[in-house]
Amino acid sequence: MTPPPSAPQRSACIHKWIADLPVRPHLADYAAGCAAFSWDAVRRELLGDGRGQRMNLAQLAVDRHALGAAGQRTAFRFLPREGAPHDLSFAELARQCNRFANVLRTLGVVQGDRLFVLAGRIPALYVAVLGGLKHGSVVSTLFSAFGPEPVATRVRIGGCKVMVTTATLYQRKLAALRESLPSLQHVLVVREDEGRGDGAPLPSLPPGTLDLAQLMREASDAFEAAPTGPQDPALLHFTSGTTGTPKGAVHVHEAALTHYATGRHALDLHAGDIFWCTADPGWVTGMSYGILAPLLHGVTSIVDEADFDAQRWYGILQAQQVSVWYTAPTAIRMLMKAGPELRHQYHFPRLRFVASVGEPLNPEAVWWGQEVLGLPIHDNWWQTETGGIMIANLPALDIKPGSMGRPLPGVDALIVRHLPGQPVEPITQPDAVGELALRGRWPALFRGYLGQDERYRKCFDGDLYLTGDLARLDADGYFWFVGRSDDVIKSAGHLIGPFEVENALLEHPAVAEAGVIGKPDATVGEVVKAFVSLKPGFEEGEALRRELLGHARMRLGAAVAPKEIAFVPSLPRTRSGKIMRRLLKARELGLPEGDTSTLEADT
Numbered sequence: 001m002t003p004p005p006s007a008p009q010r011s012a013c014i015h016k017w018i019a020d021l022p023v024r025p026h027l028a029d030y031a032a033g034c035a036a037f038s039w040d041a042v043r044r045e046l047l048g049d050g051r052g053q054r055m056n057l058a059q060l061a062v063d064r065h066a067l068g069a070a071g072q073r074t075a076f077r078f079l080p081r082e083g084a085p086h087d088l089s090f091a092e093l094a095r096q097c098n099r100f101a102n103v104l105r106t107l108g109v110v111q112g113d114r115l116f117v118l119a120g121r122i123p124a125l126y127v128a129v130l131g132g133l134k135h136g137s138v139v140s141t142l143f144s145a146f147g148p149e150p151v152a153t154r155v156r157i158g159g160c161k162v163m164v165t166t167a168t169l170y171q172r173k174l175a176a177l178r179e180s181l182p183s184l185q186h187v188l189v190v191r192e193d194e195g196r197g198d199g200a201p202l203p204s205l206p207p208g209t210l211d212l213a214q215l216m217r218e219a220s221d222a223f224e225a226a227p228t229g230p231q232d233p234a235l236l237h238f239t240s241g242t243t244g245t246p247k248g249a250v251h252v253h254e255a256a257l258t259h260y261a262t263g264r265h266a267l268d269l270h271a272g273d274i275f276w277c278t279a280d281p282g283w284v285t286g287m288s289y290g291i292l293a294p295l296l297h298g299v300t301s302i303v304d305e306a307d308f309d310a311q312r313w314y315g316i317l318q319a320q321q322v323s324v325w326y327t328a329p330t331a332i333r334m335l336m337k338a339g340p341e342l343r344h345q346y347h348f349p350r351l352r353f354v355a356s357v358g359e360p361l362n363p364e365a366v367w368w369g370q371e372v373l374g375l376p377i378h379d380n381w382w383q384t385e386t387g388g389i390m391i392a393n394l395p396a397l398d399i400k401p402g403s404m405g406r407p408l409p410g411v412d413a414l415i416v417r418h419l420p421g422q423p424v425e426p427i428t429q430p431d432a433v434g435e436l437a438l439r440g441r442w443p444a445l446f447r448g449y450l451g452q453d454e455r456y457r458k459c460f461d462g463d464l465y466l467t468g469d470l471a472r473l474d475a476d477g478y479f480w481f482v483g484r485s486d487d488v489i490k491s492a493g494h495l496i497g498p499f500e501v502e503n504a505l506l507e508h509p510a511v512a513e514a515g516v517i518g519k520p521d522a523t524v525g526e527v528v529k530a531f532v533s534l535k536p537g538f539e540e541g542e543a544l545r546r547e548l549l550g551h552a553r554m555r556l557g558a559a560v561a562p563k564e565i566a567f568v569p570s571l572p573r574t575r576s577g578k579i580m581r582r583l584l585k586a587r588e589l590g591l592p593e594g595d596t597s598t599l600e601a602d603t
């Protein structure tokens, strides 16, 4: 078997020396940083003496800077699909948010009402989110590629009262179902051709909608933030259920403390950074880190309206002088596919820190970062429910490729045994697989699933939040992802994590993507089955199948290696890039596919 070309130089660890880093990390001493940390101290830092009853996310993220020395600093640099970038300073962002908050007030929208935004990464989305928060509305962003049914389902679950969208998206996704959405009182539309300045008359608005630009022009740019308290709902994020309907996770204004602390510790944001979070604001990462965390730090964010394109992305890193980059494994894999030659046509010497989230980051990808990008990729872990990063590979700590890293200051993570009908017990033995749990309460922890109290209660056991992920903790304090507890495979008494099997397959030079499931088997419970897509230039066939089975057996041992391999053109993924293993399984077994609203279009 031919090992991957650079394997011989690779060790189990990528060592870090602080003296080698261009900027001294905030968390230069992990142990001391964790020992000294308290949420109260973060609260004091953000609110100063004003530690009273009031707290408003947008006021902290925008006004704090807009009214101070950073007012003229760029908050967002928008890169349209074509044409010149458009900058929005903190001061201008604050004025536009105020106008938007006044628009809501004029419409009779009150604190606690639900505002949804369904749009691409255009300036109006950012103004509506932040202006909505400042007004006191509970804000939810929907991914613009959702079809009409997923949009309608979320509007119904969330009791959406006001929707901000574009004229085109309204026509395509909402108009036909509007009658069936009684909670939706106001639809404010952005006309795509607004501001094109060619003097041509604008097309008429879709019936039943209001012209957002017109309302904004008429509104005052003075607005005092709503008197929201730290525990008042601020954000609503939908997360896909394994079956049935999506869950609406509620987050409160004090989540700002988590966004701020994690932006500092896990992303190492410093004033003067140019930060690029590639996640769409329709996902929790795009909200917590594409909007809130950088603003809370007064840092400039790049927002690219276009979709992934390897050349464009390298071009952005270069032209925008991005210094901190937060992206996802799918994007990294696509850059890997595009080849090292393309990367070497670009120079981005200011880039100093790269992080990834959303699904497991294969060791191959971490090494690719080190070897091709020139910087290792720092995987980190969190979920919609946690509201912010919980476990991370940190700038000052050695990276163990394939590991999610270590808990951030303020995060108490542990592995527990969680079996139906039995008490939940901590597992202290290193490397034992169990459910990842988080002890205590932190500001960004979700406060409920809308209308699903029982489902919410089931996530907790005393002071433990049970994440539903299986993981192990090694003797050095690093956490390793094993799989969603729903995805884990039980074969002949072994507990097998699909991620481990997928990693081994990805080490083979022919494999582009791998997804692994357990297939029911009368003798051993489940057998491991892998679905594999190939890199260009490789032919599927019996010989390659046998070679892959042999490769996996050599790497993993016969008990864990797949027994079956199927070649597929691509794997079903969510729009945020996660492999939908449950869908692979449902399709394999001919079972109902469950909630597929987040499925990427062509899988």
Ligand code: AMP
Binding pocket: 239, 240, 284, 356, 357, 358, 359, 360, 361, 379, 380, 381, 382, 383, 384, 385, 404, 467, 468, 469, 481, 483, 484
């Ligand atoms: P979501 O709530 O949609 O953001 O999904 C959260 C889930 O994504 C987690 O519970 C994990 O199953 C998975 N996930 C996120 N980040 C990672 C990571 N770094 N490694 C492994 N799994 C991850």
